[in-house]
Amino acid sequence: MEADKEKLLQGSEFCFRSGRLYCESVNIKDLQATVEKLYKSPFYVYSKAQLQKNISDYCTALNQSGLEHKLYYSVKANRNLELLRIISSSGCGATTVSGFEMQIAMQAGFPPCNILYNGNGKTMEEIEYAIRQGCMLNIDSQFDAAHILEAAKKLHKTARVLLRLNPDIDPNVHPYITTGLRLSKFGIIDQHLPTVVELVQSSPCVEVIGLHCHLGSTIDDLGVITSMCTYLLQKTRELREKGFGSIRCINIGGGLSIDYKREGGAVPTPAKLIAEIQKKLKGEKVQIILEPGRSIIGSTAILVTKVLGVKSSPSKTFVVTDGSMTEVIRPSLYSAYHHVDLLDYTAVTGDEGDKTLLDIVRARQSQICLLYCISEYCVFFTQQA
Known part of the structure; x- marks a missing residue:
């Protein structure tokens, strides 16, 4: 035994x-x-050693992939200050979903330029704080775009943004943690994308630097990640043709599962995830952003x-x-x-x-x-x- x-x-x-x-x-x-x-x-x-190993697993696979990349940590997975300090010292960026998370990320040592403010219900106060500090923001909807444009104009600053898209891809996980389906509250569906594009094109206060998708959590089917990469690459090409030459990032989100059941090899590793991404995006002129949370902190x-x-x-x-x-x-x-x-x-x-x-x-x-x-x-x- x-x-x-x-x-x-x-x-x-x-x-x-x-x-x-x-x-x-x-x-x-x-x-x-x-x-x-x-x-x-x-x-x-x-375990500090386990945390450092989990980060290293991602960094090693990304470095070996030949892809231009940036690793962000999803702060909502665990925002304990001491843990965040360890993660920031490794060179990771941070993805946040509230003003408090932006503040604690900066307190932990994450540079504002490497902090992304995500979410579908940002308040004007939080949006202004993010722009003032120099953080990036995701545009999640038509009203979100209008709010960010208004805040940037008021502050006389340029907001660096990513468009968070809803690809309507089922990650085959529990409905409560599915975020990339058409019925999900997150992301811009294709039907609304032209309106958002028109809004941001009309403003000199917004620079669209990338596209973003996040399908859900506890993902163990890498095929859905491949489908999402194909979708994002297609949208990148379409928007570049419409004049968005500043698009240089593809944010693939996080959500990789971990071995809760102790089955050994049954759950995809970061290396396998990145190998699948490499197949689709190697040679493309984009920087890959990954923002894992659970698979960084869960096993620690x-x-x-x-x-x-x-x-x-x-x-x-x-x-x-x-x-x-x-x-x-x-x-x-x-x-x-x-x-x-x-x-x-x-x-x-x-x-x-x-x-x-x-x-x-x-x-x-x-x-x-x-x-x-x-x-x-x-x-x-x-x-x-």
Whole structure:
């Protein structure tokens, strides 16, 4: 059993050694005892080494691809300041979805010129802040274009923008995290694109530097990325012919899935993703922008919780932990899978073949949130004495 556990997390900075879970060189059970003297349970544990490896995987593949490129981190995935400082020090840019995220990205060291302000509901105050600071913005709709033009004119500044397009491509993920279908709230559909183009062409205060698409999250079908690249390349050529010679970027978004189920090789790696992009865009006069979030930060963390007790009914057995939706919302929000395991198997007795299906439940809505935002990859809990 120990050998199987050690193989399960092979290649990760979270691994079992002699039946105990470690993060890098730290025994998590020992860490739990230390942390609970200062704080309360539950708490997150992050691996700096894993974070740096995840960034390096993208950078290495991009550098080997021969594509002109820029790697941006999607701040909404986790905006913890210390983590952002590590990411900014690696040379990444930042994609943000609010004025607060722009502020914290700059506080973490991201240069404003490498910050992109995205979203379909930007306020005028946030738009003006982005333009004043020199951040890029995505135009998501007709009214969004009008607001950005108005703000740029008021400030007497040129806004650098990307047009976020809606390609109507199904990424085959949960509807709640699908963003590139015609029924999605994000992006400019083809029917409205001529109106937006006419608006921005009429203003000297806007420079269209690129196009952008984002299809959704937990993507494991690289074929949809290939289709999106084809779509973006076609639109780039069409708009350049209409006089948009300043278009030099294609932002392919993020959304790559991670190995939640510990199946090893079942989820595409950054290298495979970039290899597919290279097939479509190599030789084209464009800079590729990728903005991953989950696949940068997701595997860097665990949530450590404690079992408060076990209760049974005729049809179910509930293991009640001190975690809650505050710490891990995705399973309840859209039935997402999260791996659950023990921190320490050394005291486990009994026949390994005897298995019982359990419901892992949370005790309450926690009043404690140690970090700005959660990074869910797996949940580990300890047996209560």
